Amino acid sequence: MSNVPDNAPQHCPGTQSEDAGKASACAGCPNQNICSSGAASEPDPAIELIKNRLSNVKYKILILSGKGGVGKSTVTSLLGHGLATRNPDINVGVLDADICGPSQPRVLGVRGEQVHYSGSGWSPVYVKDNLSLMSIGFLLGSPDDAVIWRGPKKNGMIKQFLSEVDWGDLDYLLIDTPPGTSDEHLSAVQYLSAAKLTGAVVVTTPQEVALLDVRKELQFCEKLGVKVIGVVENMSLFVCPNCNSRSEIFPATTGGAQHMCAEMGARLLGSLPLDPLLARCCDSGRDYLEQLPHSPASTALRDIVDKIVAVCESGSS
Numbered sequence: 280m281s282n283v284p285d286n287a288p289q290h291c292p293g294t295q296s297e298d299a300g301k302a303s304a305c306a307g308c309p310n311q312n313i314c315s316s317g318a319a320s321e322p323d324p325a326i327e328l329i330k331n332r333l334s335n336v337k338y339k340i341l342i343l344s345g346k347g348g349v350g351k352s353t354v355t356s357l358l359g360h361g362l363a364t365r366n367p368d369i370n371v372g373v374l375d376a377d378i379c380g381p382s383q384p385r386v387l388g389v390r391g392e393q394v395h396y397s398g399s400g401w402s403p404v405y406v407k408d409n410l411s412l413m414s415i416g417f418l419l420g421s422p423d424d425a426v427i428w429r430g431p432k433k434n435g436m437i438k439q440f441l442s443e444v445d446w447g448d449l450d451y452l453l454i455d456t457p458p459g460t461s462d463e464h465l466s467a468v469q470y471l472s473a474a475k476l477t478g479a480v481v482v483t484t485p486q487e488v489a490l491l492d493v494r495k496e497l498q499f500c501e502k503l504g505v506k507v508i509g510v511v512e513n514m515s516l517f518v519c520p521n522c523n524s525r526s527e528i529f530p531a532t533t534g535g536a537q538h539m540c541a542e543m544g545a546r547l548l549g550s551l552p553l554d555p556l557l558a559r560c561c562d563s564g565r566d567y568l569e570q571l572p573h574s575p576a577s578t579a580l581r582d583i584v585d586k587i588v589a590v591c592e593s594g595s596s
């Protein structure tokens with residue numbers, strides 16, 4: 280992954296006018312020449328490449344969150360395991376597009392694995408027979424290496440991930456994105472537009488500070504025409520493993536995700552309780568669903584997976 284393109288013509292302020300690349304705001308921009316040449320208004324050839332590459336992927340799902348730390352990567356890995364376990368005859372892929380904070384190699388228990396490049400592209404790492412993963416984490420010298428890249432380079436990386444990973448036939452591709460609505464999200468949506476993005480699953484916690492950002496995430500989806508498959512409320516309750524008493528660690532002062540979903544017309548897929556054993560499994564890369572199949576979180580997760588499958592298969596909005 281050495282030849283990451285460093286251009287992002289869509290950011291040039293003069294792109295839409297005859298002044299493209301020549302306006303005063305363009306002075307000093309590294310894309311000035313590309314814009315003034317008119318190349319910026321041409322459709323990106325990568326979009327067609329990505330469409331072909333992902334033509335054997337049935338459902339492509341973005342996993343979004345308004346804030347970091349709400350459990351987006353945890354939920355992505357659980358959904359990956361959940362979908363793969365629900366039906367061993369389907370194939371599931373996880374693309375870790377959280378370029379600056381790739382955590383899937385750790386939570387899926389494949390840290391330190393190597394990815395290989397062949398004539399057909401990058402081979403993902405197999406977590407189990409029907410669950411594969413591609414992450415920038417595999418390309419870093421050490422897991423502690425920081426990725427300090429500006430937007431265009433991150434976009435280039437996403438473009439390469441989407442166009443060059445040889446997933447084979449996949450039923451579900453889950454794309455773990457960084458928190459918020461940044462460059463990476465715009466790129467992913469833009470590149471996946473021709474490849475028919477199925478929709479987005481939005482992860483939140485119950486408190487208003489998290490829900491505030493989720494509303495923005497839902498608006499982002501609406502503006503870009505991305506279907507919202509539904510919202511997952513994570514860390515909604517703590518069920519004591521000793522006495523089974525239930526406590527709200529993060530109180531839903533404004534009614535939690537249920538109220539927010541009703542207000543915004545979004546589907547609440549379900550609520551996952553806070554479970555310290557889940558955090559432990561993620562830290563050590565173990566499959567929580569396999570380890571604790573009867574826990575409240577596993578039961579809730581399986582129900583969420585069923586709902587996602589139902590939405591995808593029915594093609595409903």
Ligand code: ADP
Binds near residue numbers: 348
């Ligand atoms: P994000 O991807 O949104 O930044 P993570 O998935 O990395 O968040 O989760 C942040 C931390 O919270 C991790 O240590 C993870 O193990 C833990 N965590 C997430 N969801 C739960 C849960 N339901 N119960 C217990 N710990 C959780």
